[in-house]
Amino acid sequence: MTSPAEFDYIIVGGGSAGAIVANRLSADPKLRVLLLEAGPADRDSDWTVRMPAAMGINFERAKYNYLYNSEPEPYLNGRQVFHPRGKILGGSSSINGMCYTRGNPNDYERWVSEGAAGWSYADVLPYFKRLESFEGGDDLYRGRSGPVKVRNGPLSFSSYNTFLAAGEQAGYPRTADINGPQQEGFGLFDRNTDDGIRASTSWAYLRPVRGRKNLSIITEATADKVLVEEGRARGVAYIQRGLRKEARARREVILSAGAFNSPQILLRSGIGPGEALRKAGIALVHELPGVGRNLQDHLEFYLCWTCPPAASLNPRLTKLSKALIGLRWMLTRKGLGESNHDEAVAFVRSEAALGYPDTEMQFMPFQTATGYVPQPSPAGFSIAICHQRPKSRGQVEIPSADPLAAPHITFNYLSTEFDRQKAITCVRIARNIVAQRAFDGVRGEELRPGPDTTSDEAVLEFCRNTGTSGFHPSGTCRMGPKENAQSVVDSDGRLQGVEGLRVIDASVFPSVTTGNTNVPVMMVAEKLADAILGRKLDPLKAPFAGRLGNVQLSVAKAQPAV
Numbered sequence: 001m002t003s004p005a006e007f008d009y010i011i012v013g014g015g016s017a018g019a020i021v022a023n024r025l026s027a028d029p030k031l032r033v034l035l036l037e038a039g040p041a042d043r044d045s046d047w048t049v050r051m052p053a054a055m056g057i058n059f060e061r062a063k064y065n066y067l068y069n070s071e072p073e074p075y076l077n078g079r080q081v082f083h084p085r086g087k088i089l090g091g092s093s094s095i096n097g098m099c100y101t102r103g104n105p106n107d108y109e110r111w112v113s114e115g116a117a118g119w120s121y122a123d124v125l126p127y128f129k130r131l132e133s134f135e136g137g138d139d140l141y142r143g144r145s146g147p148v149k150v151r152n153g154p155l156s157f158s159s160y161n162t163f164l165a166a167g168e169q170a171g172y173p174r175t176a177d178i179n180g181p182q183q184e185g186f187g188l189f190d191r192n193t194d195d196g197i198r199a200s201t202s203w204a205y206l207r208p209v210r211g212r213k214n215l216s217i218i219t220e221a222t223a224d225k226v227l228v229e230e231g232r233a234r235g236v237a238y239i240q241r242g243l244r245k246e247a248r249a250r251r252e253v254i255l256s257a258g259a260f261n262s263p264q265i266l267l268r269s270g271i272g273p274g275e276a277l278r279k280a281g282i283a284l285v286h287e288l289p290g291v292g293r294n295l296q297d298h299l300e301f302y303l304c305w306t307c308p309p310a311a312s313l314n315p316r317l318t319k320l321s322k323a324l325i326g327l328r329w330m331l332t333r334k335g336l337g338e339s340n341h342d343e344a345v346a347f348v349r350s351e352a353a354l355g356y357p358d359t360e361m362q363f364m365p366f367q368t369a370t371g372y373v374p375q376p377s378p379a380g381f382s383i384a385i386c387h388q389r390p391k392s393r394g395q396v397e398i399p400s401a402d403p404l405a406a407p408h409i410t411f412n413y414l415s416t417e418f419d420r421q422k423a424i425t426c427v428r429i430a431r432n433i434v435a436q437r438a439f440d441g442v443r444g445e446e447l448r449p450g451p452d453t454t455s456d457e458a459v460l461e462f463c464r465n466t467g468t469s470g471f472h473p474s475g476t477c478r479m480g481p482k483e484n485a486q487s488v489v490d491s492d493g494r495l496q497g498v499e500g501l502r503v504i505d506a507s508v509f510p511s512v513t514t515g516n517t518n519v520p521v522m523m524v525a526e527k528l529a530d531a532i533l534g535r536k537l538d539p540l541k542a543p544f545a546g547r548l549g550n551v552q553l554s555v556a557k558a559q560p561a562v
Contacts, residue, residue, distance in 0.1 A: 004246040007034040007216070009532075010236050011254045012223045012265065014039075015091015016518055017505040017525035018256030019201035020131075023147075023208075024529035026215040033215050034247055036238055038222045038257075039064055039087035042094050042202050049094055050197050051329055053337045056373035058095040064088040065095060068260060068409060075392075075414040077464050083409065084471065085258060089219065090202030092258070093518055096471065098198060098340045099362070100150050100190035102128050102179045103513030103520050104347070105544035106356045114510035115480035117491045121544060126537035127526040128179075128519070134190070140542050141180045147204040148522065149194035153343025156336060156365075159311040159381050159442060160344040163363040166436035167346055178345060182545040183514070184357040189345040192519075196333025201522065221245075223261075224403040225269040226253050226501060228285050233501035239403055252500045252532065254493075256525070259473040259507040263292040263396045264407050266477070266488075271498065280398050286497050290486035294478045295394035296512040298360070298470030299413045300386040301423065301463055303430045304367050306444030312379035313341055313366040341365060341374070346433075347514065350387065350425045356546040359426060360515055361385045361433070367447065369466070380447065383430045386470050387422035388514040396476050413467060423463040424456050472517040477507035492531040504528045 009025050011018045014037030022035040040063075042049050048057045049064070058064045068083040086092035105121040112120050129143035134150040136142070155161060167186030168174060175185030192199040209215060220240060227235040227246065235248035255262040266272055270285030272292060277284050309315045316325070316336065329337025342364060347357035367380030394411035414420050427449065434443055445451075449462040480487030482496055489508055495501040506521050513520045530536055 004235060004248045005034070006248045006250060007032045008249070008251045009254060010034045010036065010247055010249045010252075011256055012036050012236060013091065013255065013257035013261065013505065014089045014202070014206070014217065014219070015086055015256065015258060015505070016093040016201050016521045017091075018254075019090060019205045020522060020525035021254060021256060021504055021529045021532075022215060022217075023205040024526070025532065026209060026212050028533070029212075029214055031214060035215065035217045036221045036223055036236065036247075037089050037217070037219045039089070039219065041217075041219050042089045042200065047326070047330065049088070049200075051326070051337050052098055052191070052193055052196070052198055052340045053325065053329070055095065055097055055198075055340060059084045060373065066260075066406075068406060071408055071410045073411060073413055075412060075464065076467060079465070081411070081413070081469050083260070083469055083473065085260060088202075089206060089217070090200035092471075093192075093200040094198070094202060096518055097342055097516070098191040098193060099342055099345075099516040100179070100192045100519055101345075101515030102523070103515050103517075104183045104356055104546070106546060107511070107513040111479070111510050115484055115487065116510050117481075119479070119491065120539070122539035122541045124523055124527065125540045125542060127523045127530075129540075130537065131522050131526050137177045137180050141177070147208075148192050148201075149199045149204070150190050150192055152188040152190060153339060155188070155343055156339055156341075157311055157313065159307065159365045160363060162311070162438050162442050163344050163433070165438040166433050169436040169438055170433055172346065172348055175347075178347060178515075181543060183347045184349070184545055186344070186346040189343050189362070191340050191342070193338065193340075196329065196338035222403055223257065223265050225265060226255075226271070228269060228271070228498060228501075231286075231497075232499040249500065252502055254532075255501070255503045256505045258505050259295070259476050260396055260407055260409060262503050262505055262507045263476045264398055266291045267398045268401055268403060271495070276397055280400055282401050288488060288496060290478060290488045292396040292476050293393070293486060294475040295396055295409070295411060295473060296390060296392075296475045296509075297411050297413070298386040298388060298472045298512065299390065299419075299423065299463075299467045300384050300470040301426055301430075301467055302369055302382050302384050302448060303427065303434075304369075304380050304382045304447040305434060306378060306380045306447065307442050308444075309379040311365060311442055312381060313374055314377045314379050317366075317374060317376040348429065350422055350429070357514065358389050359385065359387055359422075359429060361430060369448070380444070381442075383433065385426045385430045387419065387426055388512070390422075390512070391416045391418045414464065420460055423467070424459045427459045427463065470516075472506075472512055474506040474509040474512045474517055477503045478510050479508045480510060493528045502528070502532070
């Protein structure tokens with residue numbers, strides 16, 4: 001056997017975080033960087049990856065997707081919940097909905113209160129700005145020259161404007177920029193697209209630097225374990241085309257495999273809760289109780305109504321119509337093919353007394369039960385709604401040391417009375433919006449949950465039977481101080497108790513952010529890449545609406561109680 005290749009840094013996972021870290025570290029030509037990705041490269045010719053409107057295709061096929069399912073969820077009547085995760089360069093940013101949401105500024109104040117020192121809004125705002133190139137908004141809050149192109153949706157259906165008008169009629173504010181100083185309110189949804197093409201982290205960060213001689217990218221390489229010797233990470237063992245291989249790291253191993261796969265790799269490496277490792281038949285290398293714990297997600301509910309054909313995408317989904325949409329996109333990068341069809345959003349409070357929005361509503365001009373695969377059907381529209389600060393917590397475990405075995409994922413959705421009451425409130429908020437006069441002439445029959453579902457008990461049962469993932473798993477290798485037994489990494493992503501090992505992805509979130517999580521993952525990657533290189537952008541103090549403990553709202557009208 002030949003000696004393993006040596007690198008300064010080995011990054012496991014070429015997804016939303018790993019692609020960014022690979023770009024930033026390899027910018028120093030003196031550093032030799034290896035990026036390992038379990039999936040294939042994202043070929044420029046693959047329209048299913050590049051076309052924004054085609055996102056549903058790769059949500060449901062194994063070529064670029066792990067296609068995970070949860071264990072039977074005990075509080076969802078034993079249902080298993082589907083969890084797509086990207087297995088391709090760019091990771092989930094190559095298959096997701098491209099909903100570009102930073103989260104609420106209060107999320108990062110909360111992270112500090114949960115033990116993540118140095119992660120306040122002032123600390124993270126410069127990194128949000130650095131990663132994006134946005135065509136509008138205030139220069140204090142938005143970036144203009146970053147790798148990721150960001151655009152508003154064109155509001156391609158009149159029903160988007162109907163939704164925005166209904167929000168104002170219900171007493172909610174409008175916001176000019178959900179990623180600016182005021183997330184709260186009804187407004188346009190940003191999306192990461194580049195002249196009609198999905199702007200994944202592979203497109204934005206890897207494609208421009210693939211010619212760097214000091215950056216090696218190995219695809220179709222499934223990481224087995226981190227090689228730990230005398231308390232230090234020395235390399236990675238991985239499987240490629242059935243062969244076991246190793247690579248050695250002179251400086252660090254960096255896990256950027258996501259909230260499911262990073263804890264799996266740690267557990268297979270013998271790092272985690274001792275009892276769980278013994279059950280899986282794995283020798284304990286380092287006891288770390290928090291690995292795989294603290295799992296969080298947003299549980300989403302889809303309400304659907306019929307509507308006139310002109311207000312809906314569904315009638316445009318015949319084979320002929322889709323072919324014409326695809327042809328126009330391929331020739332011009334314009335038309336319905338350039339949209340993710342998720343162009344209007346609202347962040348609102350479930351209770352008027354709250355100082356921050358805790359509920360997200362996305363308007364979709366098509367009927368759907370899942371939110372990502374609209375089908376030819378009678379014209380309709382949907383509202384996807386979810387509470388953003390759940391108290392339910394789950395875990396990721398492994399059945400054995402087999403690197404190809406799927407993890408055991410349990411979220412325990414709706415396990416707390418708090419979350420159950422918030423689920424009921426979500427349904428009532430969505431119905432209240434559609435009941436506004438702006439929807440007169442647009443609103444048809446309520447299909448889901450249906451007009452007979454009125455009592456709290458019936459609404460909760462609808463939520464148990466239909467609630468699905470918001471695709472925002474996080475928290476399984478949480479940041480925090482060493483004194484907290486559940487902390488897995490410190491505030492610079494360094495593993496507690498093992499030298500030369502770092503985690504950079506959504507698993508380090510102490511708590512899930514308010515909104516879609518892909519952009520916070522990008523920010524974490526930018527910030528922790530700087531930490532590795534011994535750099536730091538200066539904090540940027542910018543006012544924002546709503547402060548925990550000291551409510552200061554910059555909106556004209558407070559939101560009504562529900």
